[in-house]
Amino acid sequence: MSTGYYRTEYYRPKNGTWGVALKNGSWDGMIGEIISNKVDVGVSDFLMTSERMAVIDYLPPLIDTGQRTYVFIRKSNYNHLEWDAYIFPFTSQLWITVAATLLLITTCSLVNWVTLRGKLVYHSFLDNISVMIGIFLQQGDSALPRYGSARVIYITAHMVLTVMAAAYSGALVSFLSARHYKLPFTSFQGLLDGRYRLGVLQGSAQFTYLYDSVDPVLRNVYSRMIQPELDKMPVNITMGMERVCKLNKYSFMVELDNAQGVMRKLHCDIVKLPQTVIPATMSIIVPKKFPYRSILGKNVMRMRRTGILQRLRNLNIPPRKEVHDIQVADLHLGSVLPILLLLLAGIVTSSFLLLLEMLFNLLYLFCRRRWDLFLARKIKYPSNRLYIKIPSSNQVS
Numbered sequence: 229m230s231t232g233y234y235r236t237e238y239y240r241p242k243n244g245t246w247g248v249a250l251k252n253g254s255w256d257g258m259i260g261e262i263i264s265n266k267v268d269v270g271v272s273d274f275l276m277t278s279e280r281m282a283v284i285d286y287l288p289p290l291i292d293t294g295q296r297t298y299v300f301i302r303k304s305n306y307n308h309l310e311w312d313a314y315i316f317p318f319t320s321q322l323w324i325t326v327a328a329t330l331l332l333i334t335t336c337s338l339v340n341w342v343t344l345r346g347k348l349v350y351h352s353f354l355d356n357i358s359v360m361i362g363i364f365l366q367q368g369d370s371a372l373p374r375y376g377s378a379r380v381i382y383i384t385a386h387m388v389l390t391v392m393a394a395a396y397s398g399a400l401v402s403f404l405s406a407r408h409y410k411l412p413f414t415s416f417q418g419l420l421d422g423r424y425r426l427g428v429l430q431g432s433a434q435f436t437y438l439y440d441s442v443d444p445v446l447r448n449v450y451s452r453m454i455q456p457e458l459d460k461m462p463v464n465i466t467m468g469m470e471r472v473c474k475l476n477k478y479s480f481m482v483e484l485d486n487a488q489g490v491m492r493k494l495h496c497d498i499v500k501l502p503q504t505v506i507p508a509t510m511s512i513i514v515p516k517k518f519p520y521r522s523i524l525g526k527n528v529m530r531m532r533r534t535g536i537l538q539r540l541r542n543l544n545i546p547p548r549k550e551v552h553d554i555q556v557a558d559l560h561l562g563s564v565l566p567i568l569l570l571l572l573a574g575i576v577t578s579s580f581l582l583l584l585e586m587l588f589n590l591l592y593l594f595c596r597r598r599w600d601l602f603l604a605r606k607i608k609y610p611s612n613r614l615y616i617k618i619p620s621s622n623q624v625s
Contacts, residue, residue: 239267246272248432249279259284262515269524270513275433275506278440285516288528289509290537296507297434298500300487301412301424301479302472314566317399326392333385334360340377364389415503416445419453419479426453427468428481430461437506438481466490472498483508 239261241247247259255263258270262284275297276286318326337360363385413419419426426449428434438450454461462468468480469487473496480487484500491498512528514521531537 246274246433247280248429255283259513262513265515268514268518272510274511274513275437275508276511277433277436279436280433280513283516284513285518285521287512287514287521287525288532289511290528290532296484296505297437297481298484298487298502298506299416299419299426299479299481299504300469300472300498300500301477303497303499314400317396317403329388330360330364333381333388337378337381340375340381344375344378360385366393411499411501414501416449419501419504420445420448424477424479425457425475426479426481427457427462427471428454429463429465429468430458434481434506435461466493469494469498472496 241257241261247255247257247261249255254260258267258272259280261267262270271290274280274286315323334357338357363382366389412423413421428438435454438446438454441447441450462471462480465482465486468482469490471478472480473494479501481504487498487500512524514524528537
């Protein structure tokens with residue numbers, strides 16, 4: 229692009245990187261192009277580190293592009309049993325309300341039963357309670373009450389059940405379908421517990437950021453997890469992400485966009501730790517002692533104040549969708565296993581009770597037959613015979 233005052237040419241770094249310090253003291257990427265005077269200015273998402281600021285200068289940040297650096301770990305494939313999944317759809321207050329509603333309707337039914345004793349279908353106190361509980365458990369009933377008061381109670385119970393069942397079913401399906409992955413830890417502090425190893429590209433901005441940090445936690449991360457394994461650090465992003473998949477409990481620190489570009493080629497699921505974020509902003513870098521630094525800086529600040537930069541951002545950079553660690557997927561066995569085990573326990577319990585009833589009936593029939601035989605023998609062969617003397621006809625007066 230050219231105007232009447234100057235001509236602008238755009239270049240792309242050969243390796244397409246921001247730039248890292250090499251062992252011979254030189255730099256590659258965009259920073260290397262600036263230092264070697266191949267280009268005058270560079271624009272991209274940059275982490276400001278002391279190592280970079282020693283060789284280049286930064287102008288005021290242009291915009292926040294949403295570029296972030298995270299620590300990534302492998303997502304476990306273990307599906308734990310969600311025993312409490314069938315309680316979570318309702319809060320504890322709502323469960324108490326449901327129980328209080330059941331108790332209130334049952335009390336009204338009992339009062340109605342006492343008032344109309346002998347006139348309702350269910351004449352037993354326990355039968356009346358069982359009917360109300362059965363309604364809340366979606367049990368049908370062929371017998372209907374004859375009186376209006378009892379029918380109102382029945383209709384109220386069924387309406388409350390319909391609303392409660394619809395709300396519970398919808399909340400349960402949503403809860404089971406949205407998988408909330410439980411991270412082993414979420415911050416740099418949790419990374420220091422020694423369970424995981426940490427990898428980072430040596431000489432990268434993330435490496436320098438940890439090295440120069442004044443935060444005690446980040447300093448401990450560098451001294452305890454980075455410094456002892458300097459010669460074992462991955463040489464590129466692909467190697468680091470592959471180590472996360474292949475090695476047990478290995479974490480890797482890298483920019484989110486670069487990680488997402490590599491994730492498509494991996495054979496495992498990787499998740500980011502939300503509280504290990506390091507922000508980066510889009511800025512212009514220039515060589516040291518650049519003669520137009522002050523002019524460019526003033527114009528950048530003026531464009532920020534007037535909203536021009538924000539408008540350019542909205543026109544050219546699509547809004548970033550926030551990525552949450554929630555997956556909507558088919559239900560796995562761990563989600564439905566509790567209800568299946570509960571159903572199995574009910575079948576086993578009912579079968580056991582049925583067996584006991586059958587044994588009890590057999591024992592009852594056996595004892596009853598023995599008792600009947602005993603009575604029959606006692607009547608046929610009485611032990612104490614009763615003799616009755618019948619007078620003859622001559623003796624009858």
